[in-house]
Amino acid sequence: MAGMNMFLSGNEAVAAAVRLARPQVIAAYPITPQTTVIERLAEMVEDGSLASEYLHVESEHSALSACIGASAVGARTFTASSSQGLLYMAECMHYASGGRFPIVMMNANRSVALPWNIYGDQRDSLSLLDSGWIQAYAEDAQEAFDMLIQAFAVAEHPLVLTPAMVNLDGFALTHTYELVNVPDPSDVDAFLPRFTTANRMDPEHPVSLGFTAGPQHNQAFKQLQHLAMLASGQVIREAEERFGQRFGRSYPGLVETYRCEDAERVIVTLGSVAGTVRPVVDRLRSTGERVGLLRIRYMRPFPDGELRAALAGATSVGVLEKDISFGYEGTVFTNVNSAFARSGASPRNLLNFIGGLGGKDITPTDIENLFARLAAPEGLETVTFI
Amino acid sequence: MENRKERKITARNLDDREFFYGHKGCPGCGGSLAVRLALKVLGEKSFAVLPAGCMSAIGFVFPQMAFSCNAMISTFAGTASMLAGVAAGARALGLEGIHAVGFAGDGGTADIGLQALSGAIDRHDRIIYICYDNEAYMNTGVQKSSLTPTGARTTTSPVGNRLRGAVTPKKQMFEIVAAHGIDYAATASVGHPLDYLRKVEHASRVEGTSYIHVFAPCPVGWGHDSAETIEVAKAAVDCGLLYLAEYTGGGFILNHDPGEFSSIRDYLLGQGRFRHLGEEEIEAIVAQRDSRWQRIRREWRT
Numbered sequence: 001m002a003g004m005n006m007f008l009s010g011n012e013a014v015a016a017a018v019r020l021a022r023p024q025v026i027a028a029y030p031i032t033p034q035t036t037v038i039e040r041l042a043e044m045v046e047d048g049s050l051a052s053e054y055l056h057v058e059s060e061h062s063a064l065s066a067c068i069g070a071s072a073v074g075a076r077t078f079t080a081s082s083s084q085g086l087l088y089m090a091e092c093m094h095y096a097s098g099g100r101f102p103i104v105m106m107n108a109n110r111s112v113a114l115p116w117n118i119y120g121d122q123r124d125s126l127s128l129l130d131s132g133w134i135q136a137y138a139e140d141a142q143e144a145f146d147m148l149i150q151a152f153a154v155a156e157h158p159l160v161l162t163p164a165m166v167n168l169d170g171f172a173l174t175h176t177y178e179l180v181n182v183p184d185p186s187d188v189d190a191f192l193p194r195f196t197t198a199n200r201m202d203p204e205h206p207v208s209l210g211f212t213a214g215p216q217h218n219q220a221f222k223q224l225q226h227l228a229m230l231a232s233g234q235v236i237r238e239a240e241e242r243f244g245q246r247f248g249r250s251y252p253g254l255v256e257t258y259r260c261e262d263a264e265r266v267i268v269t270l271g272s273v274a275g276t277v278r279p280v281v282d283r284l285r286s287t288g289e290r291v292g293l294l295r296i297r298y299m300r301p302f303p304d305g306e307l308r309a310a311l312a313g314a315t316s317v318g319v320l321e322k323d324i325s326f327g328y329e330g331t332v333f334t335n336v337n338s339a340f341a342r343s344g345a346s347p348r349n350l351l352n353f354i355g356g357l358g359g360k361d362i363t364p365t366d367i368e369n370l371f372a373r374l375a376a377p378e379g380l381e382t383v384t385f386i
Numbered sequence: 387m388e389n390r391k392e393r394k395i396t397a398r399n400l401d402d403r404e405f406f407y408g409h410k411g412c413p414g415c416g417g418s419l420a421v422r423l424a425l426k427v428l429g430e431k432s433f434a435v436l437p438a439g440c441m442s443a444i445g446f447v448f449p450q451m452a453f454s455c456n457a458m459i460s461t462f463a464g465t466a467s468m469l470a471g472v473a474a475g476a477r478a479l480g481l482e483g484i485h486a487v488g489f490a491g492d493g494g495t496a497d498i499g500l501q502a503l504s505g506a507i508d509r510h511d512r513i514i515y516i517c518y519d520n521e522a523y524m525n526t527g528v529q530k531s532s533l534t535p536t537g538a539r540t541t542t543s544p545v546g547n548r549l550r551g552a553v554t555p556k557k558q559m560f561e562i563v564a565a566h567g568i569d570y571a572a573t574a575s576v577g578h579p580l581d582y583l584r585k586v587e588h589a590s591r592v593e594g595t596s597y598i599h600v601f602a603p604c605p606v607g608w609g610h611d612s613a614e615t616i617e618v619a620k621a622a623v624d625c626g627l628l629y630l631a632e633y634t635g636g637g638f639i640l641n642h643d644p645g646e647f648s649s650i651r652d653y654l655l656g657q658g659r660f661r662h663l664g665e666e667e668i669e670a671i672v673a674q675r676d677s678r679w680q681r682i683r684r685e686w687r688t
């Protein structure tokens with residue numbers, strides 16, 4: 001494997017990936033636990049190792065608004081945020097996706113006030129699932145690094161032209177140090193050529209962008225957006241394939257399955273907690289229990305086909321997520337449930353486990369308990385807090 | 387780089403081409419005049435950014451586009467930040483001789499967009515921000531903004547037994563941006579087009595942030611005849627409620643001193659939005675004007 005192995009935190013891995021992706025404009029605003037990303041980027045711009053325009057904006061709304069402006073003249077752009085900051089961007093998130101501006105953002109998953117809390121859960125990004133952004137969830141720093149570089153390739157693909165958000169669990173991932181392979185710049189340049197787009201304001205061919213479209217035309221634009229998001233699934237798989245060939249690290253598409261082949265009981269989850277589930281699966285497997293893990297890597301586009309295929313043989317599926325749509329169930333669960341409903345063939349038992357809110361620890365013992373509950377689900381509520 | 391020498395703009399040499407044309411603005415709309423004239427100075431290499439508001443509502447209804455230069459709608463709050471992004475993107479891509487120019491209403495500037503504007507001025511982004519001031523939220527049906535003058539009737543500052551129109555004074559946007567140490571700021575009126583055009587031309591050469599506050603009557607919201615827009619815009623200067631000034635090199639310059647003011651009473655009572663005002667209320671407005679002008683005449687260069 002070419003490149004260099006470096007000991008990096010999740011945030012530093014993101015910054016290292018951004019440096020190699022060479023965005024022409026970066027605009028961001030600090031918020032824990034995202035801050036070290038934008039600090040590293042500022043240092044890179046200062047020391048000349050990253051030739052970007054770095055805008056010190058006065059808010060997240062302006063950060064994304066500036067990225068939209070820069071993208072509208074054809075620049076590659078990057079921003080990063082978290083939690084309150086992400087919500088402050090919400091208006092601009094719909095704006096960016098509707099305008100088909102392929103901005104890439106890193107989000108450090110963090111709880112949302114009130115009560116104030118700086119620790120990790122996924123209520124911030126999942127509450128914006130409908131904003132039209134591709135949403136990827138990394139499990140470790142290397143994957144975050146690789147997803148970030150792929151995110152530019154996918155977002156900017158002419159069939160996609162959709163902004164992409166790469167999510168890292170706050171602290172658990174953003175601040176944990178791991179060995180990360182950082183490829184040679186020339187290899188990344190070859191994988192990710194300079195951004196070109198027809199969707200831009202051009203002095204030679206003036207256009208109006210971001211216009212008004214009334215009842216007669218609006219839906220057609222929204223439908224195109226939907227089709228582009230659907231198309232991004234295949235583009236993600238192709239990007240991973242190309243990435244694997246060039247960098248020797250291959251990825252499994254929108255979901256990763258772990259020992260699911262003959263599993264009766266499967267935990268479906270996303271993000272860094274998968275790292276807690278995997279050894280529990282191994283331990284239970286060693287005692288003959290047929291359990292597995294399915295990790296959702298992309299919430300949008302949603303991997304409904306992959307999910308159904310991987311879980312076709314399971315009798316009990318538990319969706320573990322750090323999110324709750326108050327008064328109903330977790331958003332990930334809603335999506336998984338709908339994937340099954342579409343095919344008319346749901347597993348006999350489908351349960352929703354809500355955990356990790358505001359950074360509450362999810363331990364291996366908790367996971368063992370969940371597998372135990374999946375073995376005897378009779379009489380259990382659909383949604384339980386762990 | 388294009389020729390950056392300051393041109394003296396006159397009615398003769400003003401560009402014949404139209405960059406904002408065929409829009410759905412009301413007859414006599416001062417705001418659309420401000421946009422149209424500025425683009426004649428800035429030309430085809432303009433990247434115009436317009437937030438939610440009348441000018442975007444009348445200019446960009448798919449598929450009927452009224453801009454023949456590059457243009458886009460920003461979020462309501464995001465004029466200055468989107469302009470900053472356009473300017474940064476253009477710089478990064480090596481585009482030369484372009485103008486990132488914004489046209490935002492008074493609400494989009496002094497209320498919801500003030501934070502982003504402040505950020506852009508702070509960074510000295512090379513942008514031209516033009517606020518067309520029609521003194522209320524017009525696009526949503528004439529609601530009060532912080533640039534609505536005291537006493538004006540709007541749909542949210544109604545006139546009844548308890549309220550007499552807007553009760554707050556008009557924010558001094560020109561002085562607010564100047565207090566940032568902005569590279570260039572000016573006030574203008576569509577009733578004084580040559581003065582306005584000169585200021586736009588000057589702004590186009592400033593290596594930093596420019597802010598132009600252009601007074602732009604709205605016949606619909608103000609209750610005057612659509613043929614009177616220019617007269618109203620002139621009268622505001624003549625009666626001293628509006629001053630024509632610049633802030634440059636760290637100092638204020640008064641461009642025009644009417645000397646003897648024309649009647650504020652006539653100015654106010656000529657517009658439906660002020661017609662309810664009584665003598666006492668008008669006297670209070672006169673007193674405010676006088677104290678402002680005392681200060682201006684004392685402190686600003688001419």
Ligand SMILES: Cc1ncc(C[n+]2csc(CCOP(=O)(O)OP(=O)(O)O)c2C)c(N)n1
Nearest residue numbers: 438439440462491492493494522523524525
């Ligand atoms: C975030 C947000 N809040 C409110 C609105 C609704 N809105 C659209 S235009 C407008 C009024 C604009 O007023 P102003 O900036 O003064 O410009 P004008 O319409 O007078 O030209 C409002 C309130 C919006 N589009 N976005």
Ligand code: SF4
Nearest residue numbers: 411412415440604606
């Ligand atoms: S309502 Fe006023 S500002 Fe809006 S387009 Fe009509 S005249 Fe112009």
